[in-house]
Amino acid sequence: MFLQPFSISPVLLLIFASFLIFCETNVSANSEDTLIFEKTVNVRQFSARVALDRPIKITDDRFLSITLSAGLIRDKWAPNFDTSSVKLKTLARGLSPVYLRLGGTSSDFLIFRNIEEFGKKLDFLNNDAPDSEDLQIPNTTSFNMTMFDWVYLNEFVRSIPGWKLIFDLNVLQRTNGHWDPSINASSLLVESSKKGYCLAGFELGNEPDSFFHILGYRIEPTVLGKDFRQLSKFKSLVPCMGQSLVIGPDVTARTMRKYKHELFLRKFLQEAHASLDAVTIHHYYVNARTATSEQFMDPDILDSLKTEFDVALNILAETSPGKPFWLGETSSAFGGGAPGLSDVYIAGFMWMDKLGLSARNGISVVMRQSFYKGHYALIDFRTLDPRPDYWLSFIFKKLVGNKVLDVSIDDQERKVRLYAHCTQKNGKSNQTNESVTFYGMNLYQEEVHLKLSQFSTNQELHIYMLEPNGPDGIFSTNVNLNGKLLQLLNENQELPPLNPRIQKSNIIRITPRALVFIVVPAVSAPACKSPK
Numbered sequence: 001m002f003l004q005p006f007s008i009s010p011v012l013l014l015i016f017a018s019f020l021i022f023c024e025t026n027v028s029a030n031s032e033d034t035l036i037f038e039k040t041v042n043v044r045q046f047s048a049r050v051a052l053d054r055p056i057k058i059t060d061d062r063f064l065s066i067t068l069s070a071g072l073i074r075d076k077w078a079p080n081f082d083t084s085s086v087k088l089k090t091l092a093r094g095l096s097p098v099y100l101r102l103g104g105t106s107s108d109f110l111i112f113r114n115i116e117e118f119g120k121k122l123d124f125l126n127n128d129a130p131d132s133e134d135l136q137i138p139n140t141t142s143f144n145m146t147m148f149d150w151v152y153l154n155e156f157v158r159s160i161p162g163w164k165l166i167f168d169l170n171v172l173q174r175t176n177g178h179w180d181p182s183i184n185a186s187s188l189l190v191e192s193s194k195k196g197y198c199l200a201g202f203e204l205g206n207e208p209d210s211f212f213h214i215l216g217y218r219i220e221p222t223v224l225g226k227d228f229r230q231l232s233k234f235k236s237l238v239p240c241m242g243q244s245l246v247i248g249p250d251v252t253a254r255t256m257r258k259y260k261h262e263l264f265l266r267k268f269l270q271e272a273h274a275s276l277d278a279v280t281i282h283h284y285y286v287n288a289r290t291a292t293s294e295q296f297m298d299p300d301i302l303d304s305l306k307t308e309f310d311v312a313l314n315i316l317a318e319t320s321p322g323k324p325f326w327l328g329e330t331s332s333a334f335g336g337g338a339p340g341l342s343d344v345y346i347a348g349f350m351w352m353d354k355l356g357l358s359a360r361n362g363i364s365v366v367m368r369q370s371f372y373k374g375h376y377a378l379i380d381f382r383t384l385d386p387r388p389d390y391w392l393s394f395i396f397k398k399l400v401g402n403k404v405l406d407v408s409i410d411d412q413e414r415k416v417r418l419y420a421h422c423t424q425k426n427g428k429s430n431q432t433n434e435s436v437t438f439y440g441m442n443l444y445q446e447e448v449h450l451k452l453s454q455f456s457t458n459q460e461l462h463i464y465m466l467e468p469n470g471p472d473g474i475f476s477t478n479v480n481l482n483g484k485l486l487q488l489l490n491e492n493q494e495l496p497p498l499n500p501r502i503q504k505s506n507i508i509r510i511t512p513r514a515l516v517f518i519v520v521p522a523v524s525a526p527a528c529k530s531p532k
């Protein structure tokens, strides 16, 4: 009873305060019940600071990169990977520059046939291959990649400025217990070289630490290490492949904390480090079959990636210090992606956070599984419509540069998550004006205020706020930028312009579950000056 006055008076205060706020800011637009007043008064405000003196990490210029599954060749590019499509080409251009990695489980079952299949036409309408590969029951029968397929892929990559191909070679083509390039790799590389297809890089095998699970036998990490040394020597002898990177071993990382996987990577690197140009691990947060929407917004799950990095980076520091470290295949949910989650707006939280956390931890390249095919693809299998994560990637490419800055924010619940880089150089001029781009998200169900406390109260900010479009909310397949639907223009020939909302204040309102990019223009950040 004594407590009652105390529990009433704050409510009275709230009501009183809400009138003041009502007059000042016109909250009527979103006031549906009286609770809104309480929220308005108690709106969470967080402060963030960024260190502008120097970058903490530098990523590759192709930091955000993409993958295609080799299973797409097994399925004869079905259901609809039509490289003559204007829409597909426009979308591809929007992600430049990228590495395109063709790889995955199917790579180790791919047989190269040097037959041209002249005049072959792909029949997308009558191809009943499934939309999504079932990666939990991998298909372990061999299939052919003909010269038709290889030309089809390479000509597509070549037609998009800034795209470069990385190909995962079949490590199961072995003689006397060792990888044997004379079986297929030799003719593949020589024929490619003749056609002027100088690849950006090669991998050898996919998730070799899990072979037992798929094949019933193992390839020991030291043996695999020797295979990589062989690859490095052999590809250098092929004209125009001298500069191609050797990348691997593409081990599974969701299990990195399991000792045997850790040991596999360590032993492999001890053997192969000198022949490698980049070390790759794979990463998925959750299993597609059991994934829930809560998981996609769970700060603990988002932070779990850091634990994987810590384990892998420790191994790298011991065995191959300074070697570039890549996420070689990565997405939200393994097993093809979770329908209704990995393919809609909500997937953006895992994707943006992965980009931010990876950059902060010095990961050079993050290869998104996948560009096409699977529920985690950036574009729809049949219609080729861009999904929300496509737009997120597109904006990231335009605004986020390769110099990573140290940013801190005072949210103990880790639900307002924030990263910062120097702003991406703008195409021709190479100018960033020493600007800084913040990017982050609001995982709270309420609006929050973010204060960039080191900047003046009338600082000009360019805001790019992504929110779901339409009644499905976070499950929407469409996304708005500053309230306007993002879509291709001019009959799919053009990407939309990115128009910021410009404000003069160092406090940003972030709506519930929004993803946001904030450019602080021309702040003369020493970290962002071009090297002389």
Ligand SMILES: *[C@@H]1O[C@H](CO)[C@@H](O)[C@H](O)[C@H]1NC(C)=O
Binding pocket: 026, 028, 029
């Ligand atoms: C308050 O906002 C609503 C919706 O944006 C608008 O229609 C109305 O005119 C505004 N009222 C005032 C007093 O600004």
Ligand SMILES: *[C@@H]1O[C@H](CO)[C@@H](O)[C@H](O)[C@H]1NC(C)=O
Binding pocket: 074, 139, 140, 141, 142, 143
């Ligand atoms: C496995 O792939 C082969 C072609 O390589 C195909 O004929 C077969 O139907 C596939 N099996 C399954 C279970 O998908």
Ligand SMILES: *[C@@H]1O[C@H](CO)[C@@H](O)[C@H](O)[C@H]1NC(C)=O
Binding pocket: 113, 115, 143, 144
């Ligand atoms: C693969 O190519 C070989 C040689 O051309 C052919 O005999 C075989 O039938 C092909 N396999 C499939 C599944 O098409």
Ligand SMILES: *[C@@H]1O[C@H](CO)[C@@H](O)[C@H](O)[C@H]1NC(C)=O
Binding pocket: 111, 112, 113, 114, 183, 184, 187, 188
């Ligand atoms: C690729 O390897 C298969 C054996 O798996 C062989 O039959 C085929 O001829 C090879 N292709 C080329 C172009 O050498």
Ligand SMILES: *[C@@H]1O[C@H](CO)[C@@H](O)[C@H](O)[C@H]1NC(C)=O
Binding pocket: 428, 429, 430
């Ligand atoms: C832009 O900067 C890069 C290095 O950061 C340099 O290699 C390139 O030549 C520059 N381009 C122009 C047009 O100045």
Ligand SMILES: *[C@@H]1O[C@H](CO)[C@@H](O)[C@H](O)[C@H]1NC(C)=O
Binding pocket: 423, 424, 425, 426, 431, 432, 433, 435, 521
């Ligand atoms: C840099 O400043 C110039 C002149 O104000 C402007 O035209 C250009 O768009 C700015 N570049 C960026 C990347 O903000």
